[in-house]
Each structure stands twice: as structure tokens, then as C-alpha cells.
Amino acid sequence: MQEENKIQNLLFVINPIAGDIEKEELVEEIKAICEAHQLNHKLYKTTGEQDQGKIKALLEEERFDAVFAVGGDGTVSLVGALLIGTKTPLGIIPLGSGNGLSKDLNIPQDTEEALQLIHNHVIRNIDTIDLNGHPSIHLSDLGFNALVVQRFCEGDRRGPGSYAWIALQEYLNYEPKFYRIETDTENFEGDAFMVTIANANAFGSNAAINPNGVLNDGRFEICLIEPFPKAAGLSILYKMYTDNIDSSIYTRRISCRRATIYNVDREVMHVDGEPAELGNEIKVTMHPKSLKVILPIPEEES
Ligand SMILES: Nc1ncnc2c1ncn2[C@@H]1O[C@H](COP(=O)(O)OP(=O)(O)OP(=O)(O)O)[C@@H](O)[C@H]1O
Numbered sequence: 001m002q003e004e005n006k007i008q009n010l011l012f013v014i015n016p017i018a019g020d021i022e023k024e025e026l027v028e029e030i031k032a033i034c035e036a037h038q039l040n041h042k043l044y045k046t047t048g049e050q051d052q053g054k055i056k057a058l059l060e061e062e063r064f065d066a067v068f069a070v071g072g073d074g075t076v077s078l079v080g081a082l083l084i085g086t087k088t089p090l091g092i093i094p095l096g097s098g099n100g101l102s103k104d105l106n107i108p109q110d111t112e113e114a115l116q117l118i119h120n121h122v123i124r125n126i127d128t129i130d131l132n133g134h135p136s137i138h139l140s141d142l143g144f145n146a147l148v149v150q151r152f153c154e155g156d157r158r159g160p161g162s163y164a165w166i167a168l169q170e171y172l173n174y175e176p177k178f179y180r181i182e183t184d185t186e187n188f189e190g191d192a193f194m195v196t197i198a199n200a201n202a203f204g205s206n207a208a209i210n211p212n213g214v215l216n217d218g219r220f221e222i223c224l225i226e227p228f229p230k231a232a233g234l235s236i237l238y239k240m241y242t243d244n245i246d247s248s249i250y251t252r253r254i255s256c257r258r259a260t261i262y263n264v265d266r267e268v269m270h271v272d273g274e275p276a277e278l279g280n281e282i283k284v285t286m287h288p289k290s291l292k293v294i295l296p297i298p299e300e301e302s
Contacts, residue, residue: 007065007089010034010041010118013055013079015071017048018096023070026095029115030070037119046075056082064088066294068118072096073138073204077272080128080291081135089123089292097163098204098273101138104215105295122297125289126215129199132278134271137291139203139210142261142269143194143225144174149270163205176227177265183256188224193250195261196223197284204273207240210253218288222254222261259284 012030016023027043034041042062044055059067059082068091069079076092080101083090093114094102105126108114129136151166176191198210198221210221228236228250239245246253261282263269269276 008039009063009065010039010091011055011058011062011064011067012041012043012093013046013051013067013069013071013075014043015046015069015075015096018071018075019099020097021095023095026070026093026111030118033115033118039119046071046078052078052082055079059088066091068093068294070095073098073100073273076101077135077137077274080137084128084135084137084287084291087292089294091117091121091294093117096204100202100204100273101200103204103206104138104200104202105293108296117294117296120297121294122301123292124216124295126291126293127199127218127220128287128290129197129220130283130285130287131197131271131276132282134276134278136197136199136271138200138272139196139198140269140271140276141194141196142179142263142267143177143192144170145194145196145203146268146270146275147174149273150268150275153275171233172230177263177267179267180262180264181222181254181259182262183222183254183259185256186254188222188252188254191227193225193227197221197259197261198223207237208243208245209240211243211245216289218286219255219257220284220286222256222259222284224252224254226250226252257286 066089067079069076070093080090092102092107094109148167148170152163176193178191179195181188196209198213201210201213202208209223213221236248239248245251263280266280
């Protein structure tokens with residue numbers, strides 16, 4: 001590990017249900033790695049009930065040099081929200097259904113490789129976004145995908161198969177909703193199938209809604225999918241999966257530093273994969289380089 005990034009006292013926040021993956025063995029591996037590298041560590045297992053308050057209390061009780069989120073995007077966002085604006089970096093061991101932010105950060109998806117980040121890493125600053133006081137690190141949206149996320153969270157099955165099945169069922173009857181969007185660069189008014197507020201690039205499914213987004217450029221993108229004939233759905237999806245969404249005539253992107261989204265039809269939304277109710281006027285602001293993250297050492301530096 002590079003000396004300036006030395007971390008000694010770690011907290012691991014482990015979501016036991018994320019991705020429907022058994023984590024007992026992993027807990028043993030974390031303990032073994034920490035022992036081998038003489039790192040102090042604490043484990044906190046989430047319960048799904050008041051986790052944020054309990055983790056906040058742990059962070060106030062003791063100084064941790066880094067906090068690792070072990071789970072999916074929901075767990076990452078839970079931990080990340082508490083670390084924004086602090087000196088404590090966020091580490092990610094991706095073990096959810098989608099793991100979107102970890103993919104955008106080039107964090108290894110292989111658990112053994114990701115575990116090496118505990119003792120071998122660099123620390124970098126990334127931007128975060130604020131939506132009416134709710135922090136967002138990755139992608140938030142209103143419209144079709146938010147509806148699918150809501151149904152997924154209401155259901156008792158996790159994993160990508162379950163998400164895809166719900167999406168297929170909802171797609172057939174989904175009607176675009178009306179939005180008014182004002183930003184510091186351009187405005188939009190009209191119907192949209194979905195409106196994504198993107199700090200990063202791709203959903204956990206690898207569908208790249210914002211392929212050129214940069215996580216530390218001080219800007220975010222509002223990505224719109226405008227109404228399209230049902231038959232065009234597959235082609236839009238294909239373009240998303242091939243990093244080619246801009247070639248679709250049904251998409252539009254606004255790059256900006258602040259925005260207000262008027263959610264006229266009060267459509268559902270999610271913030272970083274967790275359903276959220278933010279009212280019908282959503283103020284979006286950018287917090288440049290406000291979160292420290294633990295990343296693999298780039299090849300040229302290793
Ligand atoms: N012990 C628990 N029992 C039940 N639910 C839990 C528990 N701990 C956390 N949760 C719930 O898990 C959800 C977050 O899961 P997470 O996003 O980490 O994994 P995932 O949904 O499988 O993956 P991804 O978000 O990457 O698709 C939150 O809704 C949280 O309330």
C-alpha cells in the first residue's frame with residue numbers, strides 16, 4: 001500500500017441479504033486479511049432497520065480511517081451518505097445484485113480481488129449530488145426504471161433475474177409522464193419515459209445511460225428518454241448495453257451543475273437504487289469532489 005494512504009482502523013458494514021449471497025465465509029476472510037496486515041477492524045451487520053443512525057453512532061464513537069460497504073448499491077449509498085464531506089474514505093466490496101457504482105469506479109467484481117483493496121489501494125475524491133437534501137453518488141431517476149426499482153424493493157426476491165422480470169411486466173403498460181426541467185445550461189419541458197440524474201455512467205445491470213459521465217468533473221447529467229413507439233424499446237436497450245445510447249433519436253442529455261425538476265405528475269423516483277419520495281419540486285445541486293473513495297492502484301502507478 002502507498003504510505004500516504006495508510007489506513008489502520010477499519011469499519012466493515014455488511015449487508016447479509018445483499019445479492020442473495022451468503023457472507024459468513026467472507027466475514028472470516030475479512031478478519032484474516034485484517035489480522036495478516038495488522039489492521040484493527042469492526043464489523044457492523046445491517047438489519048434493514050435504522051442502520052444509518054446506528055452506523056452514524058459508531059462513526060461518532062470511534063475514529064475509523066476507512067469504512068467498507070460490503071453489499072450492493074443500497075449498502076454503498078447508506079455508508080457513502082455518512083462519509084460525504086468527511087476525510088474518511090469509502091471502500092466497496094461489491095456483493096449486491098447490481099453493484100453499479102463499484103463498476104463505474106473500476107472496483108474488481110471478483111470478491112477475492114476486491115478484498116485486496118483493504119490493504120492495497122489509492123484514495124481519490126469523487127463528486128456527489130444533493131437532491132432536496134438526499135445525497136446521491138451514483139444514479140437516481142424518475143419514471144419507468146424508478147417504478148421497476150420500487151416493485152423490486154417491494155418484492156421478496158433479489159438478483160438481476162427478478163429485476164428483469166418486473167421490468168418486462170411493467171414495460172407493456174407504462175405511459176410517459178410530464179416533466180419541467182430548469183438547469184444552469186438548458187431547459188426541458190415535455191413527456192419522458194424516464195429522467196435520470198446521473199453522477200456516474202451505468203446501472204448495475206451495465207446499461208450505460210450516461211456513457212461519457214465523469215465522476216469528478218464537477219458536473220452531472222440529466223438523461224432523458226423521450227416517448228418512443230413500444231417497438232423501439234429493444235433497440236434503445238441494445239444501445240444502452242453497447243455504450244451507444246446517444247445514437248438513439250429518443251434520448252437527450254443535459255450536462256449541468258444545478259437543476260430543478262418539476263415532477264408534475266408526481267411520478268415515483270429512486271435515489272441510488274432506493275425508492276424515495278422527494279415531492280414534486282426537486283432541487284439538484286452538485287458537491288464537487290466531496291467523497292473520498294478507495295480504488296485499485298492504477299496500472300501506471302503500481
Ligand atoms: N438484515 C437485513 N434484512 C433485510 N433487509 C436488509 C437487511 N440489511 C439491509 N437490508 C436492506 O437491503 C437493501 C439494500 O440492499 P443492497 O442494495 O445492498 O443489495 P441488492 O439490492 O441486492 O444489490 P444492488 O442494489 O446492487 O442491486 C436495503 O433496502 C436495506 O433496507
